[in-house]
Amino acid sequence: MAQTLQRGPVSGTAVKRAGKKRKPFLLDFYSTAVGKKYVMAITGIMLIGFVVAHMVGNLKMYLGIVEKDGVRDYDLDIYGEYLRQLLVPIVPEYGTLWLMRIGLLAALVFHVHAAYTLTVLNRKARPVKYQSARDYQVASFASRTMRWTGSLVLLFILWHLADLTLGWVNPDFEYGEVYRNVDASLSRVPVAILYIVANIALGIHLFHGVWSLFQSMGWNNPKFNQWRRSLATAIAAIVVIGNVSFPVMVLAGVVEFDPDAGTVIHGEVEEVDE
Amino acid sequence: MSKHLTNITLKVWRQAGPADAGHFETYTVPEISDEASFLEMLDILNERLISDGKEAVVFDHDCREGICGTCSLMIDGQAHGPQRGTATCQLHMRKFQSGDTITIEPWRASAFPIIKDLMVDRSAFDRIVEAGGFITAETGGAPDANLIPIPKPVADAAMDAAECIGCGACVAACPNGAANLFTGAKVAHLNLLPQGQAERFGRVEAMVETMDSYFGSCTNHGECEAACPKSISIDVIAVMNQDYRKSKFKNRKALARS
Numbered sequence A: 001m002a003q004t005l006q007r008g009p010v011s012g013t014a015v016k017r018a019g020k021k022r023k024p025f026l027l028d029f030y031s032t033a034v035g036k037k038y039v040m041a042i043t044g045i046m047l048i049g050f051v052v053a054h055m056v057g058n059l060k061m062y063l064g065i066v067e068k069d070g071v072r073d074y075d076l077d078i079y080g081e082y083l084r085q086l087l088v089p090i091v092p093e094y095g096t097l098w099l100m101r102i103g104l105l106a107a108l109v110f111h112v113h114a115a116y117t118l119t120v121l122n123r124k125a126r127p128v129k130y131q132s133a134r135d136y137q138v139a140s141f142a143s144r145t146m147r148w149t150g151s152l153v154l155l156f157i158l159w160h161l162a163d164l165t166l167g168w169v170n171p172d173f174e175y176g177e178v179y180r181n182v183d184a185s186l187s188r189v190p191v192a193i194l195y196i197v198a199n200i201a202l203g204i205h206l207f208h209g210v211w212s213l214f215q216s217m218g219w220n221n222p223k224f225n226q227w228r229r230s231l232a233t234a235i236a237a238i239v240v241i242g243n244v245s246f247p248v249m250v251l252a253g254v255v256e257f258d259p260d261a262g263t264v265i266h267g268e269v270e271e272v273d274e
Numbered sequence B: 001m002s003k004h005l006t007n008i009t010l011k012v013w014r015q016a017g018p019a020d021a022g023h024f025e026t027y028t029v030p031e032i033s034d035e036a037s038f039l040e041m042l043d044i045l046n047e048r049l050i051s052d053g054k055e056a057v058v059f060d061h062d063c064r065e066g067i068c069g070t071c072s073l074m075i076d077g078q079a080h081g082p083q084r085g086t087a088t089c090q091l092h093m094r095k096f097q098s099g100d101t102i103t104i105e106p107w108r109a110s111a112f113p114i115i116k117d118l119m120v121d122r123s124a125f126d127r128i129v130e131a132g133g134f135i136t137a138e139t140g141g142a143p144d145a146n147l148i149p150i151p152k153p154v155a156d157a158a159m160d161a162a163e164c165i166g167c168g169a170c171v172a173a174c175p176n177g178a179a180n181l182f183t184g185a186k187v188a189h190l191n192l193l194p195q196g197q198a199e200r201f202g203r204v205e206a207m208v209e210t211m212d213s214y215f216g217s218c219t220n221h222g223e224c225e226a227a228c229p230k231s232i233s234i235d236v237i238a239v240m241n242q243d244y245r246k247s248k249f250k251n252r253k254a255l256a257r258s
Helices: A025-030 A033-063 A075-084 A095-125 A146-165 A178-186 A189-216 A225-252 A263-273 B038-051 B123-132 B152-162 B169-173 B180-191 B200-212 B223-227 B235-257
Strands: A065-068 A071-074 B004-014 B023-033 B101-105 B114-116
Touching: A025 A033, A025 B235, A033 A075, A033 A095, A033 A189, A033 A225, A033 B200, A033 B235, A065 A075, A071 A075, A071 A178, A075 A095, A075 A178, A095 A146, A146 A178, A146 A189, A178 A189, A178 A225, A189 A225, A189 B235, B023 B038, B123 B180, B123 B200, B152 B180, B169 B180, B169 B223, B180 B200, B180 B223, B180 B235, B200 B235
Parallel strands: B004 B101
Antiparallel strands: A065 A071, B004 B023
């Protein structure tokens, strides 16, 4: 008799209804490995959406200073303010922003929890390793390093929040002045290198993750299967190129905060107008 | 015209029983025909071991024509050896060179405990099939051909999945020790066909959850597909995942009505 793995019991099936009540649907679904992979895929899609939107939003730093409603300010700062004001007549200020933040945080927590529990499960599934070297045929570097790239990205997120959201590790942090904060942080060469390395890890993670989620979600259509790899490569490449460009351009001096810009120019403009 | 390979070194996993720690034993095969199958090479080695009064290497084998799924062996770190789409019994010595060192290990997974040497207990697969890998059909005379119309692409997809011989190479090759390719093949085989529809969602839920209690989880490396002696595509895993999701909704609805 084969040795059974230890884990939380899965519920009985519909054909043989158990005497006791079933677990709530989501808990029941999450208690199985296939269910956890669904959770990983769904939270993964949410996080991919965020990562792509975050990169596109940050491209605004290349637009520099723009004029809006007669006020000249960094376009990136205007975008940041817009996020805080999103859907404001309907929800209070910061409302939508915090709703998205809570959603993303929940997605991240579930993504990490599912990954952790599945990793523990997988270790239990082969307690005695192969004693000779394995010769992997198709498992890619990306697929075999998901746990490492994932952990690296998770640690980076903590640093990134402390750096550009909370300003704890930022040498010259001013709340709301996004462009200034980005320049202040990424002008430090070691930090710029950290951002580059972390984003390459993110790209490797996405290269496997985006492809993999189609399998986990059961989205398998012979017509579209050939596009899954291309889509994963494209998303990974776009995110990496976009995100790596920021520290590079800050170091190259293309993105450089001008302390005399913004309000001062804004004043001059008003004077000229009058 | 057959050629001979000379001076083959074998590193074979020897383990007296389930509780034994086990170790690699080195044997030399001075000469072997390149037309010998891998298992015949082991037979010849065993003959020699027996005549020397030593214990033969225990390994699983049966039909030796690639259709029964009994043979196993991790050969040089690959399930069923270096040749794609074949079981160990269909691997021949011509795939190797004179002077090669070949390492042979049993399948390794907690659900596949080693019985002795290279032989493992794969009865966890039987548990999965018992959970739903069948159709509850009335028996009787053979039905007329084409009585149930099945579109050709559907029949092809079901037959591709039905090729699974249950050898366990997918589990052995999987870095996570997952049995999703096996279970996916069994689920897809029946769930794609009209005969399998009646029990479709009960089947997939029961089989997946039985699989879950023995094996690891799928991270989509694709190693199983590469190791499969029948080259079954990981598409069947997606089919299983999709049907499992549907079953979770449908079975609960069915329960609520009962």
